Amino acid sequence: MTLNKKTIALAAASAALTAAPALADTLIYGSALPSIHQANTVVVEPYAEAVAQATDGEVDIQLTAGGALAGNRETLGAVSDGALDMGLITDFYTPTELPNSTMISDLGVLGKDARVITAAVNENLLIACKTCKADYEELGIVPMMMYSTTPYHVMCKGVDANALANLKGVKIRATGAMGQLMAGIGANPVNLQTTEAYEAMQRGSISCIAGSIPWLKTYQLGDMVTSVNMMALGTFHGTLPLNINADRWAELSDEQRAAMIEAIPARVRAIAKSYEDDDISVREDFEAKGVSFVEADQAFIDAVEAHAASDVERVGEAAGDRGAVDPEASIAVFQGLVEKWTGIVNDIGEGAWDEAQWDAYEQKIREEIYEKAEF
Structure with missing residues (x-):
């Protein structure tokens, strides 16, 4: 079936009819990610x-997951032209349309903690980086929330992931900044959507994937992965799970819009907590099933650190080529936000948090970002 506004609208109408009876304002939400993914279960469903x-x-x-309404690459356009009211947008699939936003998500090497980067990318998008926000606004989209994964790791089937020598020339699903990193250490990055990785690994088209540990569960990669390199490579923080078509936003009342904004900080907290918790629990589950979680050898550590040292400059140059506005200044602002939120997170407490500490984090998200941002 050809994907266009008409076919998306027909599918969305069918989804709405088979769900609960339509209320005053039914907003059709499309997610290309599987229904069990945290973005759906921890953000969209409880937010709704x-x-x-x-x-x-x-x-x-009304959420329809699994790409039934639009795929990863089509969701931006679908929300922009109103075929979808809301959708899960991942910026690196459309770098030409979102040059400033993609520049920030390309800075994966800066990410060491999901709590820090989730807060930093939201303050950056909604307040600090006017050009990042303008990327979406010029397409008729109101951006509302982003999040960060926990750090990525190399996870392999049939390859000992600990040693650099074992990964030379190996096909690894890695995109954006992670793709650059894998190429930099001598691996062969393969540009696939995350939802395509399971089948590709099953067929032998790839041997490894650069991703976060919870993916062993959410994408069922743990069925095949045998070895996980525990060196943190950086985060991915280019997913926008909450957004809305600007025309639909304008149709809502002031009270309705206020209610939608008020509900966001709890979702920011929830997705960061979900990734942090799942990093621990998913590792425990799959370790018990025989997956090896191994420490990187020194050659791997040295290669990753050497690449990271030069990657920020590469990101700025690539962003400028795509049309980003004053990339060096924007990157410096984001680095400052990472430093700011590292301090806030450390002040709340190092290591795993209890509920009171997560409450404090949510309150900081509310005060520092959502009480100041304009929608």
Whole structure:
């Protein structure tokens, strides 16, 4: 079936009809990620419930997952032209349309902690980086929330992932900044959507994937992965799970819009907590099933660190070539936000947090970002 506005609209209408009866404002949400992914279960679904409750059922967000309405590469356009009201947008699939936003998500080497980077990317997008926000606004989209994964690791099937020598020339699913890193250490990066990685590994088209540990569960990669290199490579922080078509946003009442904004900080907290918790629990689960979690050898560590030292400059140059505005200044601003939120997170407490510490984090997200941002 050819993907266009008409076919998306027909599919969305069918999804809405088979769900709960339409309420005053039904917002059709499309996600290309599988239904069990944290972006759906931890962000979109509870967000929809919170908004419906806060608006007495006046705003009804209907999620259709698994790419039934639009794929990863099509979702930006679908929300932009109104075929979808909301959708899960991943910026690196459309770098030409989102040059400033993609520049920030390309800075994977700066990411060491999901709590820090999740906060930093939201403050950057919604307040600090006017050109990043303008990327979306010029397409008729109101951006509302981004998040970061926990750090990526090399995870392999049938390859001992600990040693640099074992990874030379090996096909590794890695995109954006991770693709550059894999090429830099001598591996062979393969540009695939994350949802395509399972089948590619099953067929032998790739032997490894650069991704976060929770992917062993959410993408079922743990069925095949035998070895995980525990050196943190950096985060991916280019996913925008909450956004809305600007025309649909304008149609909502002030009270409805306020309710939608009010519900966001809890989702920022929840997705960061989910990734942090899953890093621990998923590792324990798959370690018990025989997956080896191994320390990197010194050659691998040296190669990754050498690449990281030059990667920020590469990102700025590549972003400028794509049309990003004053990339060096924008990168410096983001680096400052990473430093700011590293301090905030450390002040709340190092290591795993209890609920009171997560409450403090959510309050900081609210005060520093959502009470100051304009939508």
